[in-house]
Amino acid sequence: MIDAINLTKELIRAPSVTPADAGAMDIVEKTLAGLGFACRRMKFxxxxxLYARYGTEGPNLCFAGHTDVVPVGDAAAWSQGAFDAAVVDGVLVGRGAVDMKSAIAAFAAAASKAVAAGKVKGSLSFLITGDEEGVATHGTKMVVEALDLEDEAITHCVVGEPTSSETFGDMIKVGRRGSINVDIAVTGTQGHVAYPHRASNPVPVLLRLLLQLQERKLDEGYPEFQPSNLEITQIDVPNTATNVIPGVAKARLNIRFNPNHTGDDLARWIEGEAESEGRGFSGTIAVTPQISGEAFLTEPGPFTDVVAAAVRDIAGRDPELSTTGGTSDARFIRALCPVVELGLVGKTMHQIDEAAPVAEILQLQAVYERLIERYFEAFKEE
Structure with a gap:
């Protein structure tokens, strides 16, 4: 049987800061191959x-996760070495302890018990990437596209992101808002401040456009979702002189949006506002949108019931079905199948002294064990 704590330690000791792998994927592959999983490395x-599968029949319950982690920040500020995986007073300290090497280890340990007990009445699979914390272009997104082209059937998926809010098991994620980043560059004509008629100042144009965008109320919310919000994240006028009208003014904004919108619709709206603001302006306004994910929701039903029941069986509470927070790789996986996220309490993720109680990791393993058992009982005829 796999020991979830020892496996978590082994994974943390591989300093896999995006895009480095540092041997982390080898550890996962060796572990799963030892259980009889057919493992495929998919490097982009x-x-x-890594995509690994045990069994060939349906239904196929997939666990998705990532071995990459964010940088440690100020290494000297950690109470323990960020990659030492030390246990202090029952708490495992290390980068990736919460987000999310412990979840990979917990599901692998749960899978080892299910395989040994003959409880896999179909297939179990793992979809593990090394690019979740980065730009996410060569990770889960491309694996999903490849599996889709091959008609690989994944029936349902559980992502091991740290979804619990205050207490383990109080929340699972059944959807996420979409995200779009937009760069705006207004180009005018540089000139002397004493001769404004010889210049075209881009700053007032940019400010009016941003104000126009900011003042629009995008929506009142959506069932299971909070209202969409637009946030201006950067304004830059590269001008160091006090007597020069600048030639360029730039800004960046982000919109987190619910299913009332699509990324393309929001991009077209911003482009339309820019075109309107640009009328009568002698310069140009360039709008460059980048959609990092669309909003999605896994509707309540048999699958969410199975996940929630597994939490209730072990943690003794009914988890909130939430769509809050940022984006995750679930936004790519939902193209293949319904997806739910379930993991540890996320309070220390990305922080100095990221840490997870050993007891909580073992509790997560127990939930995953129960989830696997309940899943194949509920979907055995699919």
Whole structure:
């Protein structure tokens, strides 16, 4: 049987800061191959990915996760070495302890018990990437596209992101808002401040456009979702002189949006506002949108019931079905199948001294064990 704590330690000791792998994927592959999983390494660009499957029949319950982690920040500020995986007073300290090497280890340990007990009445699979914390272009997105082309059937998926809010099991994620980043560059004509008629100042144009965008109320919310919000994240006028009208003014904004919108619709709206603001302006306004994910929702039903029941069986509470928070790789996986996210309490993720109680990791393993058992009982005829 796999020991979830020892496996978590082993994974943390591989300093896999995106895009480095540092041997983390080898550890996962060796572990799963030892259980009888058929493992496929799927490398795109410099990113290591892994798809592993036990069984050939349906239904196929997939666990998705990532071995990459964010940088440690100020290494000297950690109470323990960020990659030492030390246990202090029952708490495992290390980068990736919460987000999310512990979840990979917990599901692998749960899978080892299910395989040994003959409880896999179909297939179990793992979709593991090394590019979740980065730009996410060569990770889960490309693996999903490849599996889709091959008609690989994944029936349902559980993502091991740290979804619990205050207490383990109080929340699972059944959807996420979409995200779009937009760069705006207004180009005018540089000139002397004493001769404004010889210049075209881009700053007032940019400010009016941003104000126009900011003042629009995008929506009142959507069932299971909070209202969409637009946030201006950067304004830059590269001008160091006090007597020069600048030639360029730039801004960046982000919109987190619910299913009332699509990324393309929001991009067209911003482009339309820019075109309107640009009328009568002698310069140009360039709008460059980048959609990092669309909003999605896994509707309540048999699958969410199975996940929630597994939490209730072990943690003794009914989890909130939430769509809050940022984006995750679930936004790519939902193209293949319904997806739910379930993991540890996420309070220390990305922080100095990221840490997870050993007891909580073992509790997550127990939930995953129960989830696997309940899943194949509920979907055995699919």
């Amino acid at each position: 660009g410099e990113i290591e990915n």
